[in-house]
Amino acid sequence: MTGKSMIKRFLALLLLAGIGAMFASLLLAYVPDTDLNFTARYYAENTASDIGAANIVTAIIVTYRGLDTLGEVTVLFLASGIVGLVLSFGRKRDSTPRNLVPVGELLTTASQHLAPVIMLLGVYVFVNGHLTPGGGFQGGAIIASGMLLLLLSDPLKRFSHTLIATVESFSGIAYIALGLIGLVLAGGFLDSRILPNGILGELISAGAIPLIYSLIGLKVGAEFSSMLTSLSETEDL
Amino acid sequence: MIYIAMATGFLLILIGFYGALTNRNLLRMIVAFSIADTGVNLVIISVGYLPGRTAPILDTTVTAAAAATRIIDPVPQALVLTAIVIGVGITALMLAYALKLYEKKRTLDIAKFTELKW
Numbered sequence: 001m002t003g004k005s006m007i008k009r010f011l012a013l014l015l016l017a018g019i020g021a022m023f024a025s026l027l028l029a030y031v032p033d034t035d036l037n038f039t040a041r042y043y044a045e046n047t048a049s050d051i052g053a054a055n056i057v058t059a060i061i062v063t064y065r066g067l068d069t070l071g072e073v074t075v076l077f078l079a080s081g082i083v084g085l086v087l088s089f090g091r092k093r094d095s096t097p098r099n100l101v102p103v104g105e106l107l108t109t110a111s112q113h114l115a116p117v118i119m120l121l122g123v124y125v126f127v128n129g130h131l132t133p134g135g136g137f138q139g140g141a142i143i144a145s146g147m148l149l150l151l152l153s154d155p156l157k158r159f160s161h162t163l164i165a166t167v168e169s170f171s172g173i174a175y176i177a178l179g180l181i182g183l184v185l186a187g188g189f190l191d192s193r194i195l196p197n198g199i200l201g202e203l204i205s206a207g208a209i210p211l212i213y214s215l216i217g218l219k220v221g222a223e224f225s226s227m228l229t230s231l232s233e234t235e236d237l
Numbered sequence: 238m239i240y241i242a243m244a245t246g247f248l249l250i251l252i253g254f255y256g257a258l259t260n261r262n263l264l265r266m267i268v269a270f271s272i273a274d275t276g277v278n279l280v281i282i283s284v285g286y287l288p289g290r291t292a293p294i295l296d297t298t299v300t301a302a303a304a305a306t307r308i309i310d311p312v313p314q315a316l317v318l319t320a321i322v323i324g325v326g327i328t329a330l331m332l333a334y335a336l337k338l339y340e341k342k343r344t345l346d347i348a349k350f351t352e353l354k355w
Contacts, residue, residue, distance in 0.1 A: 008259075015258070019251065044293070056311045065315065227329045
């Protein structure tokens with residue numbers, strides 16, 4: 001190791017020691033609350049009667065802070081769009097097929113059998129987002145992980161960009177449309193109470209939350225899948 | 238328990254920073270950023286934890302009436318859900334840029350990229 005990189009490493013350690021000291025003072029002074037704060041108490045007390053969702057986190061994400069979630073989905077959409085844009089610059093169209101190491105019987109067979117089950121699990125997770133831990137973002141990520149398994153077993157596999165783009169656009173537009181319907185029929189933009197709340201803890205309950213979260217799940221799954229396919233379609237370097 | 242989670246989170250942040258500062262390989266730096274990201278999420282989650290309470294999901298044991306005294310703070314969990322998803326987007330962007338940089342210079346060594354150095 002040369003002297004210059006030693007100095008750099010020493011400076012890095014010095015900086016980390018400073019940050020570590022700040023963290024340590026935060027940690028040592030931290031006393032956990034014994035009661036919920038004002039906001040959390042409001043959510044805990046009013047979610048069941050107002051929104052009808054058993055999962056309070058889902059009620060916050062989809063309804064109370066629905067606008068933030070719309071922004072989040074937009075950020076994700078932008079990220080996947082920029083990934084596609086950046087990777088498509090200077091891409092060679094007439095590429096020769098890559099010579100890849102065979103992936104092996106085990107992975108090929110397993111991915112054929114597991115990928116549909118994984119995608120089904122993803123759908124289950126986002127349909128039940130208002131009842132159990134999970135929801136649109138988690139379900140979408142699970143669907144994309146099924147896509148990743150398919151890509152691992154066959155790196156030359158090409159998914160239909162049109163299909164992914166269609167799913168993404170449809171779910172995005174339907175999400176906004178549901179939000180606008182909330183503006184007319186209920187209390188405001190993205191209000192889930194355009195449908196009856198139903199009985200707490202049943203699959204068809206919590207107003208439009210299952211619908212909205214399923215659309216978010218489809219959109220997130222399509223966005224992650226488009227990132228994966230963009231990355232997998234880059235030419236051999 | 239809460240201190241273990243929080244201390245682990247802070248430790249992960251420090252490990253991530255150390256990795257990002259000392260590694261010169263772009264891919265290793267991206268991994269380091271992901272580790273630091275995980276640490277931040279862990280710290281935020283542990284702030285919302287209240288001793289002796291359970292997850293913010295209503296059922297027969299945690300009824301709607303008793304929720305305010307039985308559940309932990311749901312707000313940090315909602316925040317972290319957002320942060321995780323955005324983290325994935327950031328990681329994908331970093332990977333795409335790393336790929337492009339490799340295409341240009343045929344190297345992932347950050348010290349070889351001197352265009353913005355003064």
